[in-house]
Amino acid sequence: MKTVRIGSGLGFYGDTWKPVRVTLERGEVQYIASDHLSELTLAILQKDRQKDPSAGFTKDLVPMLRELWPLAQPRGVRFILNAGGLNPLGAQQALATAFKATGWSARIAAVTGDALGDRLESLMAQGIPFDHMDTGASIETVRDRLVFANAYLGASPIVDALGQGADIVITGRVADAALFLAPLIHEFGWSWQDHDRLAQGIVVGHLLECSGQASGGNFGGDWRSIPDMAHLGFPLAEVSEDGTAVITKAPGTGGRVSFDTLREQLLYEVHNPHRYLTPDVTVDLGTVSLEDRGNDRVIVSGATGTAPPETLKVVGGYSDGHMAQAILGYAWPDALEKARAAADIIKVQLAEAKIRADEIVTEFIGYDSLHGPLSDPRHAAELNEVYLRMAIRTPELSHGDRFNRLFPPLALSGPPFIGGYGGITPPRELLGIWPTTIRRDLVEPFVSVHVEEVTP
Amino acid sequence: MTTRVPLARLAHARSGDKGDRADLGLFAPTRAVYDWLAETVTADRVAAHFAPLITGPVERYELPNLLALKFVLNGALQGGAARSIRSDNLGKTLGSALLRLELDVPDDLLTGAHPWPTTSP
Numbered sequence: 001m002k003t004v005r006i007g008s009g010l011g012f013y014g015d016t017w018k019p020v021r022v023t024l025e026r027g028e029v030q031y032i033a034s035d036h037l038s039e040l041t042l043a044i045l046q047k048d049r050q051k052d053p054s055a056g057f058t059k060d061l062v063p064m065l066r067e068l069w070p071l072a073q074p075r076g077v078r079f080i081l082n083a084g085g086l087n088p089l090g091a092q093q094a095l096a097t098a099f100k101a102t103g104w105s106a107r108i109a110a111v112t113g114d115a116l117g118d119r120l121e122s123l124m125a126q127g128i129p130f131d132h133m134d135t136g137a138s139i140e141t142v143r144d145r146l147v148f149a150n151a152y153l154g155a156s157p158i159v160d161a162l163g164q165g166a167d168i169v170i171t172g173r174v175a176d177a178a179l180f181l182a183p184l185i186h187e188f189g190w191s192w193q194d195h196d197r198l199a200q201g202i203v204v205g206h207l208l209e210c211s212g213q214a215s216g217g218n219f220g221g222d223w224r225s226i227p228d229m230a231h232l233g234f235p236l237a238e239v240s241e242d243g244t245a246v247i248t249k250a251p252g253t254g255g256r257v258s259f260d261t262l263r264e265q266l267l268y269e270v271h272n273p274h275r276y277l278t279p280d281v282t283v284d285l286g287t288v289s290l291e292d293r294g295n296d297r298v299i300v301s302g303a304t305g306t307a308p309p310e311t312l313k314v315v316g317g318y319s320d321g322h323m324a325q326a327i328l329g330y331a332w333p334d335a336l337e338k339a340r341a342a343a344d345i346i347k348v349q350l351a352e353a354k355i356r357a358d359e360i361v362t363e364f365i366g367y368d369s370l371h372g373p374l375s376d377p378r379h380a381a382e383l384n385e386v387y388l389r390m391a392i393r394t395p396e397l398s399h400g401d402r403f404n405r406l407f408p409p410l411a412l413s414g415p416p417f418i419g420g421y422g423g424i425t426p427p428r429e430l431l432g433i434w435p436t437t438i439r440r441d442l443v444e445p446f447v448s449v450h451v452e453e454v455t456p
Numbered sequence: 457m458t459t460r461v462p463l464a465r466l467a468h469a470r471s472g473d474k475g476d477r478a479d480l481g482l483f484a485p486t487r488a489v490y491d492w493l494a495e496t497v498t499a500d501r502v503a504a505h506f507a508p509l510i511t512g513p514v515e516r517y518e519l520p521n522l523l524a525l526k527f528v529l530n531g532a533l534q535g536g537a538a539r540s541i542r543s544d545n546l547g548k549t550l551g552s553a554l555l556r557l558e559l560d561v562p563d564d565l566l567t568g569a570h571p572w573p574t575t576s577p
Contacts, residue, residue, distance in 0.1 A: 039475070040546070043538040134475055134530070220468040220551055221483070260483070263522040267481035269472035273517050273526050286519055302521075320539045359534075361541050370549040372542070373508035374556055391541040433536040435475045 004187045006180055006204070007236040007250075009034020009081060011211030013041045013058045017068060019212070019234040019253065024071040027236050027250040030187075032072070033179040034081040035209045036060065042173065043317050043431035045085040046148050056087035057170075062098045065168065069104060073167075080158055080179045084170040086148055088112050089450065091170045096454045103456040109166035111157040113447030114173040116149040116314065116438070123442065130314065133435040142318040142434055149316035149434070151443045154279030154308070155201075156192075158182035161449045173315065175278045180205030180237075188241050198281035199305030200243025203288060206276075207247055207265050207300065208235050214247065214265040215296075216255035221264070228254025237300075244301045246293075259292035262300070266290070279312055281305040312443055316434035321358060323430050324400030325391035326407040327365065327423025330415065332384050338415035339364050339388040345414055346390055349406050356399045357392035365389050387420060393430065400427025457563045464555035465566065467493060471551030478510075478532035478547035480554055482525045489565055490523040496559060502527050505557045506550075527554070 007023035009032045010016075023029055036058040049056030061083035072079065084091040092110035099106055116123070124130065130139040130149075139146075150173035159182050161169040171179070181201035184190065190197045207214050214235040216226035226232075233253025239245040249257055266285060270276045276283040284304045291299040330338040343362045350357060365387035368375035394400050404424050411418055463482075466489055471480045482497065484490035499516040506514070512530025519526060533547050534540040544550070 039473075039536070040538045134477070218470065218548075220470045263483060263524055264468075264470040264481060266522065267519065267524060267526050268470055269474050269479050270526075271474060271477070271479060271528055272515070273519055286521060288521060290522070317538070320535075323541045325541070359541065363543055365543070369543040371553045371556070374506070374553045376556070389543060393539075393541050430539045430541070432539040433475055 001240060003238050003240050004031070004184060005029040005236060005238045006031040006033055006183060006208065008208040008211045008214070008234040009079070010036055010060065011209065011213060012036065012038060013044070013060060015211055017064045019232060020068060021071060022253055023234055023236055023250050024068060024075065024077060026252065029236055030077060031183045032077060032079050033183070033205070033208065034079065034083065035176045035179060036081060036083040037085060037173065039315055039433050042086065042148060042150065042315060043433070046317055046431065047429060049086055054090050057085045057091035057094070058083040061091055061170070062094055065095060066098060066102070069106070078162070078166070078183070079168045080182060081169070082171045082174050082179060084110060084172045086115060086150070086172060088170050088172045092450065092452060095168070095170070096452055099454045100456060105455050106167045107165050107451060107453050109161035109164065109169045109449055109451045111153070111161060111169065111171040111174070111447065111449055113443065114150045114153045116151065120146070120149050128438070128442065130316070130436040130438070133437060139434065139436065142432065145318040145320070146434070147317050147319060147431065149314055151312045151314045151438055152279055153312070153447060154178050155182035155185055157447050157449050159185045161451065162186040164449065164451050166451055176209040177202045177205030177278060178280060180208055181280060184239055195281050195305030195307065196303065197243040199283040199303035200245065200301070202276070202278050202281060202283050203266070203285070203300060203303040204237045204239055204245045206270070207262060208237055210265060210268065212255065213268065214262055215249050215257050216261050219261055219264065221260050226256050230254060243303070244299065247298045247300055248296050257296040257298055259290050259298060262290050262298050277309055277313070279308055281308050310440065311437035312440055314436045314438050316436060317431040318434055320430045320432035321393045321395045322397050322400045322427045323391055323393055324403045324427040325389060325425055326404060327387050327389045328407065328410065328418055329385055329387040329420030331417040331419060335383045335386040336364055336367055336380050338417070339386045341415045342388050342410055343390060345410065346406050350403065353402060353406070355402050356394050356396055357403070358395065359393040361391045363389040397427055458560040459563055459566060460558055460560050461566065462555060463497070463557045463559060466561060467555070469551035469554050471547055471549070473533055473537050473547045476531055476533050476536045478529040478550045480527040480529065480551050482527065482554060484523040487523065490520065492562065492565055493525060494518055497525060497557070499527070501557070502554065505554070506532070
């Protein structure tokens with residue numbers, strides 16, 4: 001019986017590809033699908049692109065494939081990566097240049113058409129609404145501040161690229177799980193109407209798209225029991241023609257694949273689990289069965305699907321001011337009280353200096369910086385140390401700089417026993433995310449696949 | 457008989473973000489604990505717990521196949537991770553904040569209850 005083995009690539013921009021190397025060496029996979037993008041990543045890439053129009057893809061693409069291609073190529077392993085970000089053609093060029101310089105051959109494809117770019121203005125002029133998906137607000141409220149808008153594409157252009165023999169497929173904004181669904185459709189020839197199989201493919205992709213989060217990383221259960229997290233293996237799937245999959249990881253790696261680690265990932269960031277919307281199929285996770293066979297093997301089956309939505313999701317980004325922040329530490333005794341006094345001093349000086357702050361966040365690291373008002377006040381009195389973190393949102397970059405300059409004088413002219421004084425970071429731009437939808441016929445005709453044969 | 461304990465004694469959780477929503481999974485060790493959680497940890501209860509942090513309603517979904525409840529907290533992330541100026545802009549720790557919720561738990565659920573199953577239900 002034919003099976004297809006797909007390994008998890010990166011789970012985000014900044015992740016490590018060391019475990020992917022191990023998957024290539026010992027995992028017997030045919031594909032690596034790698035997710036480099038989140039909503040936040042697009043915002044980061046947009047800032048890169050503003051500085052340099054040839055940028056806008058994730059910079060890990062070239063070094064990652066430089067290291068992995070010599071392992072993948074002799075084994076016939078193909079890559080699917082959304083590392084193209086806001087500039088898939090730029091990513092393709094950068095990779096082709098690197099491969100040529102090294103004397104390597106590969107067929108590299110880029111998928112474009114997710115970026116609405118210049119078309120957005122004319123679509124808005126035609127009266128196409130781009131209301132905020134959650135709040136219903138009109139896009140007019142942010143229109144003059146929009147810096148990008150990309151539709152989430154499905155698996156179809158990737159299937160097309162694989163059909164054209166691409167060894168490496170680079171996409172922009174594609175639904176994460178579609179990176180994994182595509183090779184299954186390519187290999188098994190699943191019909192676009194076979195919603196249950198497509199749903200299984202999405203479930204496999206969803207389980208694998210966050211790398212180590214399915215194999216014992218970030219595990220909310222008994223995290224102490226996860227073996228050898230220093231060498232955590234990334235998950236991989238062996239999928240059968242009917243969509244049933246075994247999730248496992250390369251032998252000899254750390255981490256764990258179990259009912260418990262997989263169910264945490266299965267529900268991660270899906271919103272309504274009975275109607276998990278993707279461009280290719282709407283998935284019900286309520287019918288999924290995870291059958292733990294022990295030894296890091298879990299059989300996944302039973303996902304059911306219905307037709308996908310009529311529209312595609314769009315993620316837009318708009319300038320939303322700047323953040324400045326400063327962090328400094330206070331020691332016992334009365335650490336929290338001193339940090340609070342310092343915050344009060346800054347607030348007075350901020351007001352007197354007429355520094356524009358649309359919002360001020362005051363957090364006490366070691367006490368409430370993560371759980372905020374839900375933190376337990378019983379621990380407040382005898383803390384060994386507390387770091388004050390203050391951040392403002394300001395429309396003016398220069399006001400962020402002025403905010404930062406309020407902090408150095410605290411070293412000599414504020415509460416005593418200050419330390420850890422290095423946390424004043426330059427202001428940075430904030431981008432708001434505008435989630436909306438668009439009719440498929442306004443996007444899909446513009447999607448194309450560009451295949452380049454790279455030879456030395 | 458019941459004992460007042462935080463949810464952390466009974467279950468585990470993972471959280472993530474999507475736009476201005478935090479998205480929390482809550483996982484029970486046994487069918488009995490799942491059934492009790494499904495009855496007890498209502499959307500209203502979770503909304504009250506997170507009231508100081510969130511601006512929108514809470515949705516709840518039941519996944520008996522995974523012995524899990526899913527909560528979606530609307531308006532939880534200051535408008536979204538890329539514009540939030542909080543330390544935890546992604547809401548990754550809100551799962552553990554949920555586990556602070558204190559409940560009067562029947563003692564028979566606590567006895568021998570192990571929050572971390574290694575086998576399928």
